Amino acid sequence: MRELYRFCLLGLTFLLVFSVLYLLKNMKDVKDGYYKSTLPGYEIYNAIEKSKKRISKKKLVIGDSTGYQYYMHISDEDSIYSLACNQAIGMCGHFFLLDDFLKTGNRPEQVYMVFYVSSFSNNLDQKFTYHYFLKPFCNKNYEERMSETVKRQIEKVPYHSLSQFPRILTSSWAPVYNPPSEFHLMSPISNEYLLKIDSLQKAYGFELYLIPCLARKGIKEWNERLFQQHMNEVDPRLREVVDRYFQGIHYMEDTCFSDGKHLKNPQLYRNMIEGEMRNDSNKFRIH
């Protein structure tokens, strides 16, 4: 028995020593922040960092990965600044980015929200929610700005409370999360945070535009049916805006897209949509 106790005691001591060193290493990793450029969702950390910079540009883009693709190669001389990243952060995440950008002291004159039609359905219930939303946003900087709807939704994600644990935060690990998909045209979280973005517009007085991304012809009928069937999900205060958004979608040949959503040539978008914006900027304007 003495040998057994000795083995257990030494094993526990080793585990303790290892745990302390391991914790220190992971805390150092968190402090270094290198993980922010290597993990899935690195574009979110990039957008968060950009949202906290003082910028003199007067046009701001927020949006999903299609919006990110359109404004990926803007130069320093360009008048546009982009915080577009990925739909997986939900409208709540986009609100945080815009809110931070404004709180940093930036005063854009025009804010363009560039989204693909399916992005509004995100209710923070996707398999990437852990990487893209929980890890970057579930911390003290953002938690007080989260609504009850968001908090309830987060609690459904397995191991949500561990997302800020140093080892998990800095690793590419995420729990398997594939909840039964509940279809929305406009999810409760999107409704709520679109209205919050709208209230930011009122507070800071910029022009706000909701601009649709190009979509492939193959989904036109599906899109129109979706719009008819699910319009009642949209908050009455947003219906007119969403209606104009749907009417404004340009449908292109399927061959223009690399994966059904993202364009092979993003210049197509800038030629079409920005051309329309120059002709009639009120077409997509919310306020």
Place this chain on the structure above:
Amino acid sequence: MIFNSFEFLAFLPIVFLLYWFVFRRRGRQNLLIVVASYIFYGWWDWRFLLLIAFTSFCSFGSGLFLEHYEGKRRIQQVVSAGNIFLNLLVLGIFKYYNFFIENLDVLLASLFNYHLDWLSMKIILPVGISFYTFQALSYTIDVYQKKIPATHDIVEFFAYISFFPQLVAGPIERATNLLPQFQKDRMFDYSKAVDGSRQMLWGFFKKLVIADNCATIVNSEWVHYSELSSFGLLMLGVLFTLQIYCDFSGYSDIAIGCARLFGFNLMQNFNNPYFSRSIPEFWRRWHISLTTWFRDYIYFPLGGSRCEKRKVIRNVYIVWGISGLWHGASWHFVCWGLYYGTLLAIYNLLGINTKYKHVVAHGRFMPNMKECFQMGLTFFLVVIGWIIFRAQSMGQAIDYLRCMFTNLDFGDKALCLWVVYGAMLLFVEWFQREKQHALQFPDLKLFSYRPVRWGIYILLLLMIDKYIVTSQTFIYFQF
């Protein structure tokens, strides 16, 4: 449950503590092992517990019958043949049924234009079925051959068949080695437990750092192998060679180490196979438990090598054809077996099949030129074998090898970098080749200091943590 899972991380300490602190008597410890092993296996799919219980029960019963009819050789033959038939029937249904129907379908379709596809079924292959079936067979044959007496304790027999460290991928234990260990009282041995823990750590390192990372590259590159150069294809083959070694020997190290924590000694399954100087030596060092099983239960009863040369060659081909089929219900596995059958037959005809029983460069630091050449040639032949093994079909294997010898180019050098990383492991194993595993430290004063040893363990754990990729199951589970 697999070793590289969070569940096992909790399961092992719980079973260990219960085993040594709560269930301290042999009978209770055996019962705990059965319960723990069934939880371990049932975690994957509880329905197949019935199958393992059936196999165990039949073999246990056959042992009792063999003892009961002691002296009546005819009845004993019927009993042991019946049990062997039952075990092979279960294995045949779950592993080979669809393979058999598909081939019969092709044959009948070509001869009579008649199809049997209505007979094919969706059958899930139970994890490790070939391993525990062979272990059960070894008991019946050993009792029949009077190498061991039949056991009367059903719990210890169930524990022998289902012992969780080696249940799903071996080492395939013999009743003569493992069963008596369940029949003796076990005392906790500190040095054995410490060495077992080290061996487990080394196994995890090989599996999680080397094998899983090699697997990521091999899986992504193999799908477009025809676009790779000769050099790239060779390097890809070498990467798979490293992957399968680290995967399977890693599992064996974890299994053997884990068993030592509970006071059991499992047989060595790998003994630095890639430092072999000939193919026969390679097979004396690779998956030793299976090779010796085939040797003792098939090759020797067929006459082994103590008969005329023609029959020896026939025996070699029979054993390796079966060995190929054991690895998987597919013709390319059979061809893989026959490839080794051919190589071993050549070595046999040359009369050099029993050379090289000691570790290479025994007592020396480095091998000589001749040994280097022999090891290089053997390694190359083994790589060719693993390419046949890894291919999806024999057609793909031939096409891969054709591309490897015809796409003459030295492109795809990026793969070479990964091979260098993997080769570092072999470098470590070279210096430890006379030990059971790489973490059995040499007798140097440096390693007598605990902080040095702990530093090495911590370094390995941090490397596992850094290089761990999405968990991959062990290759040999499918067999």
